Amino acid sequence: MAPEAPVKTDPPPVAAPRRLARLVRWDVIVTALLIVVFTGGALGTPDFATTDNLSFALDDLCEIALIALPMTLLVVAAEVDLSVASVLGMSSALLGALWDAGWAIETIVPLLIVVGAVAGLVNGLLVTRLGLPSLAVTIGTLTLYRGLAYVVLGTKAVAQFPQNYADLATKTVPGTPIPYPFALFIVLAVITAVVLHATGAGRAIFATGAQEEAAFFAGIRVKRIKLLLFVVSGVVSAFAGVIYTLRYGSARADNGLGMELSVIAAVLLGGVDFDGGRGTLGGVVAGVLLIGLLRNLLMLRDVATEIQSIVTGLLLIVSVLTPRIVAAVRETRRHPRGTVSASS
Amino acid sequence: MLRRPMAAVALVAALALGAAACGGTTKDSAKDSGGGAATSGKKADPNAPLKKNLKLAFLPKQVNNPYETLVDNAGISGAREFSGQAKEVGPSDASASSQISYLNTLIQQQQDAILIAANDPNAVCGPLKQAMSRKIAVVTYDSDAAKECRDVFINQASSEQIGRSEIQVMSELVGGKGKIAILSATANATNQNTWIKFMKDELKKPAYAGLKLVKVAYGDDDDQKSFQQTQGLLRAYPDLKGIIAPTTVGIAAAARYISGSQYKGKVEVSGLGTPNQMRKFVKDGTVHKFELWDPQDLGYLAAYAAASLASGQITGAQGEKFKAGKLGERAIGVDGEVILGPPTVFDKDNIDNYHF
Numbered sequence A: 001m002a003p004e005a006p007v008k009t010d011p012p013p014v015a016a017p018r019r020l021a022r023l024v025r026w027d028v029i030v031t032a033l034l035i036v037v038f039t040g041g042a043l044g045t046p047d048f049a050t051t052d053n054l055s056f057a058l059d060d061l062c063e064i065a066l067i068a069l070p071m072t073l074l075v076v077a078a079e080v081d082l083s084v085a086s087v088l089g090m091s092s093a094l095l096g097a098l099w100d101a102g103w104a105i106e107t108i109v110p111l112l113i114v115v116g117a118v119a120g121l122v123n124g125l126l127v128t129r130l131g132l133p134s135l136a137v138t139i140g141t142l143t144l145y146r147g148l149a150y151v152v153l154g155t156k157a158v159a160q161f162p163q164n165y166a167d168l169a170t171k172t173v174p175g176t177p178i179p180y181p182f183a184l185f186i187v188l189a190v191i192t193a194v195v196l197h198a199t200g201a202g203r204a205i206f207a208t209g210a211q212e213e214a215a216f217f218a219g220i221r222v223k224r225i226k227l228l229l230f231v232v233s234g235v236v237s238a239f240a241g242v243i244y245t246l247r248y249g250s251a252r253a254d255n256g257l258g259m260e261l262s263v264i265a266a267v268l269l270g271g272v273d274f275d276g277g278r279g280t281l282g283g284v285v286a287g288v289l290l291i292g293l294l295r296n297l298l299m300l301r302d303v304a305t306e307i308q309s310i311v312t313g314l315l316l317i318v319s320v321l322t323p324r325i326v327a328a329v330r331e332t333r334r335h336p337r338g339t340v341s342a343s344s
Numbered sequence B: 001m002l003r004r005p006m007a008a009v010a011l012v013a014a015l016a017l018g019a020a021a022c023g024g025t026t027k028d029s030a031k032d033s034g035g036g037a038a039t040s041g042k043k044a045d046p047n048a049p050l051k052k053n054l055k056l057a058f059l060p061k062q063v064n065n066p067y068e069t070l071v072d073n074a075g076i077s078g079a080r081e082f083s084g085q086a087k088e089v090g091p092s093d094a095s096a097s098s099q100i101s102y103l104n105t106l107i108q109q110q111q112d113a114i115l116i117a118a119n120d121p122n123a124v125c126g127p128l129k130q131a132m133s134r135k136i137a138v139v140t141y142d143s144d145a146a147k148e149c150r151d152v153f154i155n156q157a158s159s160e161q162i163g164r165s166e167i168q169v170m171s172e173l174v175g176g177k178g179k180i181a182i183l184s185a186t187a188n189a190t191n192q193n194t195w196i197k198f199m200k201d202e203l204k205k206p207a208y209a210g211l212k213l214v215k216v217a218y219g220d221d222d223d224q225k226s227f228q229q230t231q232g233l234l235r236a237y238p239d240l241k242g243i244i245a246p247t248t249v250g251i252a253a254a255a256r257y258i259s260g261s262q263y264k265g266k267v268e269v270s271g272l273g274t275p276n277q278m279r280k281f282v283k284d285g286t287v288h289k290f291e292l293w294d295p296q297d298l299g300y301l302a303a304y305a306a307a308s309l310a311s312g313q314i315t316g317a318q319g320e321k322f323k324a325g326k327l328g329e330r331a332i333g334v335d336g337e338v339i340l341g342p343p344t345v346f347d348k349d350n351i352d353n354y355h356f
Helices: A016-044 A050-077 A084-098 A105-128 A134-153 A161-168 A180-199 A200-210 A211-215 A223-248 A259-269 A281-300 A305-337 B005-021 B064-079 B100-108 B127-132 B159-175 B190-201 B225-234 B248-261 B275-283 B295-310
Strands: B054-057 B085-088 B113-116 B137-143 B153-155 B178-184 B211-218 B238-246 B268-271 B290-292 B321-323 B328-332 B336-339 B342-344
Touching: A016 A281, A016 A305, A050 A084, A050 A180, A050 A200, A050 A223, A050 A259, A050 A281, A050 B100, A084 A105, A084 A134, A084 A200, A084 A223, A084 A259, A105 A134, A105 A223, A105 B137, A134 A281, A161 A180, A180 A200, A180 A223, A180 A281, A200 A211, A200 A223, A211 A223, A223 B153, A259 A305, A259 B005, A281 A305, A281 B100, A305 B275, B054 B064, B054 B100, B054 B295, B100 B113, B100 B127, B100 B159, B113 B127, B113 B295, B137 B295, B153 B275, B153 B295, B159 B178, B159 B190, B159 B211, B159 B238, B159 B290, B178 B190, B178 B225, B178 B248, B190 B211, B211 B225, B225 B248, B238 B248, B248 B268, B268 B290, B275 B290, B275 B342, B295 B321, B295 B328
Parallel strands: B054 B085, B054 B113, B113 B137, B137 B153, B153 B336, B178 B211, B178 B238, B238 B268
Antiparallel strands: B290 B342, B321 B328
């Protein structure tokens, strides 16, 4: 069913039809899994498909979902930002410290956006100007930014944030089960999808991730794109820190510890290739929802935490492995006989 | 697409500063929103019988923590005495926010009572208030949540009792004079710091004029680090008479070092430890006395408090009383706290009666 799929514009011109086909199929698998989990849950677990539970599950997911958007762009561009959760923590700690010092929240939030942008800029400059690998750079800043968070707030927790802002982080859009932060995610997801899949900028990101050198010689400003993506990642993470803090009503330096792994897991589960150049935003959205709803469902069924981790871990491995196995099988079939197998 | 990322950052910064110039919601302006006592609307009926088949859920700081497991299992078996169904669920890490999704789940499952050892007093507040608004009884144990977010807190022992009794025990062990040191958990641990504050206060009494606290060391609740800190203490103060370790990790590490060193029999170790962990050091004579509250009684009392709340016997107001099975009648004190009782002192005569 795959190889004759028409060449779309987004992937790089290298062996496009086959890759595109494989990619579309993984999207479909994740979406199908999502539907299976949802229907299974709705039929088998009475407390699952209630408005209350679903809106909570979405709210619980919103920071991961938000950060997954710039992460998708970065991974497609063959980079990664591991410092996102630390930027979130740093933003949370600063929010707590400044709020405690009597600053207005309307002053603090724009300032945090700037801090996020600077944090992203540091990552981006180290990667693009010094040519360092982003994995190494952001492991460094992961520790650095988390350290700064502790410098700012120590191990104390700041609470008592204003109710009207806390409501914005937890209440749902009137008449829907969608919490405000998730509504923000939907809007940003649509924008990101359009940018990635329907604009020249998106094509440039794909090209950068697939073959950086070729993209450079094709006139794409590779470094500038990457730098900008890191800045966006920092800004979104810092804002997610604000949501996180208000949602839990507690600013702490250890907020969001380890969240970068959940974000990357969702992106990979969504079918984005860690080597860059391939992926769709729709897949990532499905991946994020799948992880969140599956966890919620397992919890409602009183499945032990260890089993929950095992299930998500296996799912992730399968998601990374399946496309490669399919590719390998196809490759071996193709070579000895010189024909393209259409079976799956 | 923006052509100049640097310019973009500068632009955002300028906008931010512009926005910052306007006033807004500050800590002081937001203070008016009071929490309000959640218990005020309810009325207690002291004669109401305990309901049957109550659904109780224990939510510890993290699962697979031996101490929490002990507390929760005692609560779960205690619940059987009043035909309740209790279970333990919880996250695998003790971070501030990891309990939240479990709380939501328990609310959806319409439990009758939630018993929680809060990882963060405020982070759990929203969902707990939601639970209370749906007539789910909320009991905190081991580690409290903000007091407007729960009905009752079962306190293992008052911090003052623990702090002061540590000094009393140590003074008795070293005969009232000599240098002593404290081996604590982390420098920021709330529990330990409160206890240490009361220890220092107790030391000011004339009865302890002969005791000199030379150092508070921090082993970070890490076995190896606590072991090294003990070593360091004795190198710095070779004439040290006693070490108080108000943490189960610290006391075991200190006892292990002393029992294998030249200081055995010369330096007393006491503090908070579990009998299973300390048994061999008590038997080999390294440790003569140490303390801890009984974690099993803690879980048991929490289960009864939850059932009494869910049955309408109590509402969490000061002065109310409820019957807690084998522990007898308990009263609710200031701020909805129920104190388990003074810590138990373990020594070679009674240690074999305890298995936890």
